[in-house]
Amino acid sequence: MHMHRRASTLPVHIFVFLAPATLVYTLFMTYPLLDSLRLSLYAIEPTGVERFVGLKNYIDLLTSPDYAPRFWGALRNNIVFFVIHMVVQNSIGLLLATLLTTKGRGRTFYRTVIFMPTVLSFVIVGFIWNLILSPLWGVTEGVLKSIGLGHLFRPWLGLESSALITISLISVWQFVGIPMVLFYAALIGIPEEVIEAARVDGATSWHIFWRIKFPLILPTVGVVGILTFVGNFNAFDLVYTIKGALAGPNFSTDLMGTLFYRTFFGQQLQLGNPTLGAAVAGMMFIIILSGVLAYMFIWQRRIRPTEL
Amino acid sequence: MLRKVSFLVATALVLAACAQPQAPQAPAPTQPAAGAGAQQPSGAQVTLIIESWRNDDLPIWQDVIIPAFEKKYPNIKVIFSPTAPADYNGVLNSKLEAGTAGDLITCRPFDVSLKLFEKGYLAPLNDLPGMENFSDFAKTAWSTDDLKTTFCVPMASVIHGFFYNKQAFEKLGLQEPTTWDEFYQVLDKIKADGTYVPLVMGTADMWEAATMGFQNIGPNYWKGEEGRLALIRGQAKFTDEPYVKTWQQLARWRDYLPPGFESIKYPDAQAFFTLGRGAIYPTGSWEIALFEKQANFPLGIFKPPVEKAGDECYISDHVDIALGMNAATKHPQEARTFLSWVASAEFAELYGNALPGFFPLHSTPVELKNELAKEFVSWRNECKSTIRNSYHILSRGEPNLENELWRVSAAVINGTLTPEQAAKEIQEGLERWYKPAQQ
Numbered sequence: 001m002h003m004h005r006r007a008s009t010l011p012v013h014i015f016v017f018l019a020p021a022t023l024v025y026t027l028f029m030t031y032p033l034l035d036s037l038r039l040s041l042y043a044i045e046p047t048g049v050e051r052f053v054g055l056k057n058y059i060d061l062l063t064s065p066d067y068a069p070r071f072w073g074a075l076r077n078n079i080v081f082f083v084i085h086m087v088v089q090n091s092i093g094l095l096l097a098t099l100l101t102t103k104g105r106g107r108t109f110y111r112t113v114i115f116m117p118t119v120l121s122f123v124i125v126g127f128i129w130n131l132i133l134s135p136l137w138g139v140t141e142g143v144l145k146s147i148g149l150g151h152l153f154r155p156w157l158g159l160e161s162s163a164l165i166t167i168s169l170i171s172v173w174q175f176v177g178i179p180m181v182l183f184y185a186a187l188i189g190i191p192e193e194v195i196e197a198a199r200v201d202g203a204t205s206w207h208i209f210w211r212i213k214f215p216l217i218l219p220t221v222g223v224v225g226i227l228t229f230v231g232n233f234n235a236f237d238l239v240y241t242i243k244g245a246l247a248g249p250n251f252s253t254d255l256m257g258t259l260f261y262r263t264f265f266g267q268q269l270q271l272g273n274p275t276l277g278a279a280v281a282g283m284m285f286i287i288i289l290s291g292v293l294a295y296m297f298i299w300q301r302r303i304r305p306t307e308l
Numbered sequence: 309m310l311r312k313v314s315f316l317v318a319t320a321l322v323l324a325a326c327a328q329p330q331a332p333q334a335p336a337p338t339q340p341a342a343g344a345g346a347q348q349p350s351g352a353q354v355t356l357i358i359e360s361w362r363n364d365d366l367p368i369w370q371d372v373i374i375p376a377f378e379k380k381y382p383n384i385k386v387i388f389s390p391t392a393p394a395d396y397n398g399v400l401n402s403k404l405e406a407g408t409a410g411d412l413i414t415c416r417p418f419d420v421s422l423k424l425f426e427k428g429y430l431a432p433l434n435d436l437p438g439m440e441n442f443s444d445f446a447k448t449a450w451s452t453d454d455l456k457t458t459f460c461v462p463m464a465s466v467i468h469g470f471f472y473n474k475q476a477f478e479k480l481g482l483q484e485p486t487t488w489d490e491f492y493q494v495l496d497k498i499k500a501d502g503t504y505v506p507l508v509m510g511t512a513d514m515w516e517a518a519t520m521g522f523q524n525i526g527p528n529y530w531k532g533e534e535g536r537l538a539l540i541r542g543q544a545k546f547t548d549e550p551y552v553k554t555w556q557q558l559a560r561w562r563d564y565l566p567p568g569f570e571s572i573k574y575p576d577a578q579a580f581f582t583l584g585r586g587a588i589y590p591t592g593s594w595e596i597a598l599f600e601k602q603a604n605f606p607l608g609i610f611k612p613p614v615e616k617a618g619d620e621c622y623i624s625d626h627v628d629i630a631l632g633m634n635a636a637t638k639h640p641q642e643a644r645t646f647l648s649w650v651a652s653a654e655f656a657e658l659y660g661n662a663l664p665g666f667f668p669l670h671s672t673p674v675e676l677k678n679e680l681a682k683e684f685v686s687w688r689n690e691c692k693s694t695i696r697n698s699y700h701i702l703s704r705g706e707p708n709l710e711n712e713l714w715r716v717s718a719a720v721i722n723g724t725l726t727p728e729q730a731a732k733e734i735q736e737g738l739e740r741w742y743k744p745a746q747q
Contacts, residue, residue: 046426048427065740066707066740066741067706130571130573133571134568134571134572134576135566135567135568135569135571136568136572136576137576153568154568155567155568155569155572156571157571158511158512158569158570158571158572158722159570159571159722160719160722160724243512244513246514246711246714246715248512248715249511249514249715249718249719249722249724250715250718250719250724250725251715266398267708267711268515268708268710268711268714269418269419269420269698269699269703269708269710269711270706270708270710270711271423272401
């Protein structure tokens with residue numbers, strides 16, 4: 001009797017507690033996102049009236065000779081940007097985390113120092129690296145000369161062949177602390193007995209890492225991967241601060257974010273096109289959503305945290 | 309990688325903000341509400357706010373220009389409220405849409421302001437007392453295409469040219485070059501000496517290559533207004549000789565630029581030149597104030613070189629800045645009073661001398677005190693004036709001509725595009741949307 005009554009009463013307190021978050025989230029996240037997607041299906045007439053055009057903006061973006069080269073170029077650059085982060089940032093992050101779990105001196109110091117760039121503003125990071133790599137005032141050329149490699153110096157940020165890679169590596173420098181901390185937290189969560197048992201069985205450190213530690217932190221590898229993916233396909237600030245909205249030279253550093261900014265807000269004499277810009281944002285949403293879904297339904301289903 | 313505030317969220321918020329329907333702006337009451345009967349509107353103090361992108365000029369407006377106006381019109385208080393140049397167009401649009409923009413709007417030349425006028429944000433100013441002080445050339449940039457309606461009071465233009473380090477020229481026994489042959493002879497001598505970098509410019513920001521390169525030296529090839537109007541009428545193409553030759557000159561500059569110029573930004577180049585490490589700097593009159601403050605050597609200027617000595621010369625005398633009235637202002641009478649004053653000879657003289665390098669467009673010649681500014685403006689008597697060819701009409705479509713000129717001009721100097729390829733890409737881009745160019 002008592003049980004029955006409790007089940008049938010409306011659990012008002014649950015709604016009360018959920019309401020603030022739901023309201024704020026709906027108002028500031030869900031509604032703007034849906035409205036942005038709605039906007040991407042419209043065109044604005046010269047008179048300022050919005051007119052429904054269906055998927056025309058998306059078709060233009062993917063196929064028209066005016067916009068398609070920029071879209072595919074930005075997507076290609078974004079993929080390069082992402083691959084560099086996955087390969088360089090996340091492997092270095094893992095390596096650093098592993099080193100931090102060994103019993104060396106000054107671990108806390110290094111952990112803090114390596115994490116520090118993450119909290120710096122993009123503007124500062126862009127400015128610092130512009131100076132470091134500057135052919136006029138930078139230290140890079142001098143340092144290379146002092147070790148006899150001066151002839152290797154190039155204005156990397158200004159060359160079509162190297163600008164994107166250089167900016168990717170600057171971003172890696174800035175954010176390597178995040179995978180490091182996540183991997184570190186996962187690694188120190190591995191019970192000492194497991195590793196001791198392996199050592200007793202004669203496993204080398206190499207084997208212990210690849211056969212025991214790495215499989216145990218696979219869920220974290222997935223989390224780091226998806227965070228990198230989402231972050232990279234939203235990236236904008238670093239390119240904007242270093243190269244401006246035109247993402248030069250010759251669009252070689254153009255990412256989805258800079259393409260969106262240029263399309264939506266305009267650039268110098270180019271007037272902004274809010275509806276086409278919304279379509280770029282819509283494509284970014286679709287790309288990120290498919291990545292997240294792939295992660296949730298493929299990776300997360302296969303990789304289960306190993307119970308110890 | 310991880311961002312505390314995802315860019316997408318910010319994006320979505322902005323989209324939502326911009327998607328808000330425009331609130332109809334009620335006609336502003338100029339009279340105080342009934343009940344405050346005793347108050348006299350004419351005696352009330354009114355505050356006008358000026359929107360501008362010229363944040364560098366804030367002290368000059370506050371200390372020189374506005375006090376001069378307020379002395380004459382003590383009932384009107386004026387506040388100069390600038391936004392960062394790169395954000396100005398976007399911020400201004402949002403403010404106008406939301407009905408929170410200032411009473412007076414600083415106008416960019418041509419299409420950006422025309423669009424604001426067409427949307428009803430800028431008031432027509434044809435009947436403004438003082439408008440008769442400006443020539444049609446000065447008013448083109450802020451008038452409808454048929455030149456029937458003008459919506460901003462022209463304030464100033466900037467003139468392109470080359471600055472040089474006089475000390476370096478004296479030391480090496482060099483003369484100001486007037487032809488291209490002399491120009492390269494001078495550069496070769498500076499290069500052979502090795503003390504100075506011959507030509508200071510970077511291509512990292514790209515706009516210098518287009519604005520200080522292409523638009524600076526090109527008018528001599530395309531014969532100023534003649535060539536500019538021929539492009540608009542579709543009678544000339546960017547693949548024609550004058551344009552290709554301009555890019556060919558830019559390509560030759562590569563050998564004289566500082567090492568690593570591909571990643572040198574505008575402020576880097578300015579600092580490098582004013583530190584006395586370079587000899588020649590292609591740019592425009594707007595640098596006068598900064599260069600005179602920072603350089604501890606005497607500065608000289610010379611005009612863009614011509615092909616043969618005695619050739620007719622053309623300069624880029626680009627109409628750049630004007631002031632208009634927010635159509636929704638609550639104080640139209642006072643705003644017009646201020647604009648009439650801006651259209652006066654008194655303002656022209658004040659402005660031209662407070663900001664050397666920004667040349668008043670007023671029909672009465674202004675007595676300038678700055679020597680370099682005087683020399684720049686004297687070129688108007690020797691050469692024919694024109695404006696940057698991408699600003700009027702030709703940047704209305706996509707791909708945007710101005711952006712494309714930045715991209716290809718930088719690429720030509722970097723050596724990743726040939727002048728011929730650059731010309732072809734620009735012409736093809738223009739033909740994709742501009743009907744007269746397709747003939």
